[in-house]
Amino acid sequence: MQIAPFQMERWQSTHEHSVEINLSDSGVHPLTMRELLDDGDELVRAADERLIYTQTNGSEALREAVAALYPGATRDAVQVVNGGAEANLIATWDLVDPGDEVVVLLPNYMQIFGLAESLGAVMRPWHMVPDLERGRWSVDLAALEALVTQRTKLIVICNPNNPTGTRLGEETLDGIARVAERVGAWVLADEIYQGSELHGDETPTLWGHYDRAIVTNSLSKAYGLPGLRLGWIVAPPQLIERFWTRHDYTTIGPGTLSDFLAVRAFEPGRRARLLERTHRLLTRNYAVVADWLSAQGSRLRFVPPDAGAMLYLKYDHAIGSSELAERLRAEKSVLIVPGDHFGMDHWLRIGFGGETEHVVEGLARVRALLDEIG
Ligand SMILES: Cc1ncc(COP(=O)(O)O)c(C=O)c1O
The missing domain is CATH 3.90.1150.10 (Aspartate Aminotransferase, domain 1)
Structure with a gap:
């Protein structure tokens, strides 16, 4: 390859x-770590954590905490991995076979594009267009409709988007889901910038908009914790089961301290x-x-x-x-x-x-x- x-x-x-x-x-x-824990007792607890192999798909406490962020999700719908990068790798590796068509909204973080191409997918770029006069990027659902075929396995978006910082709203997500549903394609939303909005409400998650939705995310951006290398995938449980098989071949499980600190990062006040x-x-x-x-x-x-x-x-x-x-x-x-x-x-x-x-x-x-x- x-x-x-x-x-x-x-x-x-x-x-x-x-x-x-x-x-x-x-x-x-x-x-x-001191700034994250802001409490001496927790720092001592972190220092006393035994450096075991953690529960390889993420501790129950951590998967519960992640699931709570996605309406209707249970911890069976969550796989904890090493960063958003591993989340995207595992999902793409599992879903994409040679000859599959993969639509990617561009511009984008090019990880999934490069991976899918190397796995033998036929790449179908779907371009956002800058309207510099009106100050927005336009997403054209009719153009998506024209790109999608019965061979489309996956549609990939990054929301909020890297590099433009643009956010897609509920209506656009529903529109993408409708187009995907027509051909039974999966939609992967990399939502790593969710929570780092400069203004307005939090960006809506794709979760709940479509039954073939896969969401990837991590603590690297909005939470300011990239060094934990702590990411997650939210997907229907039968898909998560398959992803876990892949994870056994990649990094086995998250680091002990990363799992411990992530549970603390998700405590509501923190x-x-x-x-x-x-x-x-x-x-x-x-x-x-x-x-x-x-x-x-x-x-x-x-x-x-x-x-x-x-x-x-x-x-x-x-x-x-x-x-x-x-x-x-x-x-x-x-x-x-x-x-x-x-x-x-x-x-x-x-x-x-x-x-x-x-x-x-x-x-x-x-x-x-x-x-x-x-
Ligand atoms: C859209 C997007 N996804 C994934 C990643 C990788 O995330 P992580 O550092 O959590 O592996 C990045 C990093 O820049 C990114 O911009």
Whole structure:
């Protein structure tokens, strides 16, 4: 099996720890264990946890806590895995056979696209279109209808979306479900940015909209805990049973401390505090981003994000996005993600979820390079 490099992840893993300012992340500044537990007794309990093999599909307490977030779900509908990345891997690996057609809403985090393609799927890109005048990305359900056939196995969305930060509402989810139902396709919604909304209500989950829904998520973005590598899949129990078989071949189970800390992160009071922290940081930093953008004039164009710590913008300077990102890294020690990694040259993804002073300084350096390029 041939697999193409996952361009964005490789770019980040190569450089994110060697630049002075990393604006390539799409989540918020992570917490320490002390900040997460905010209670001395719990820290002691964590230190005393025996480092066993955990219940391999996630402890009962953790699966109960996850299930409680999805109306009507029981813990049998939940599989705990190592990050959203393993959630997407297991679901795609299980569902996609050679020759299956897979529709992916683009732009997108390209993990499932790359995986499905390597598994022999015929990829059917479904493009969102930016309306820069009206400040929104349009999702065309008629275009989806035209793409779907009896061979469509899976429709993939990311909601809220990476890299655009756009959120799909209930009506669009129902529309996607209707199209999928006509051909019996599964719909996978990667909802990892749910809970990191800049304004408005929490993004609706696909769960409950369709009986062939698969939801993947993790603690990496809205909760600020990427280092726990703690993710989950919510799907009908018979599918979860199959996913568990796959999980035995990948990583067996979640880490003991990750399971322990995730149970604490989901305690209602603590969960609310984590999401409030994310919201505070995003609101504060987006104000910095907005000031920066208004000082740039019309050469940078964008649709304001609904969620996530990402600004996806279009520029008109005479330089390709990979070359621009490389010059920023080499000359200014700032890491961003070039639009080329999403198949969209002349776009950039800039993460603004870090410490505010880093975001301020990073954006100043981006501006300095753009001025030099002219
Ligand atoms: C849409 C999306 N899904 C999954 C992942 C991977 O998540 P995790 O770090 O929880 O494995 C990312 C990371 O950036 C992402 O943006």
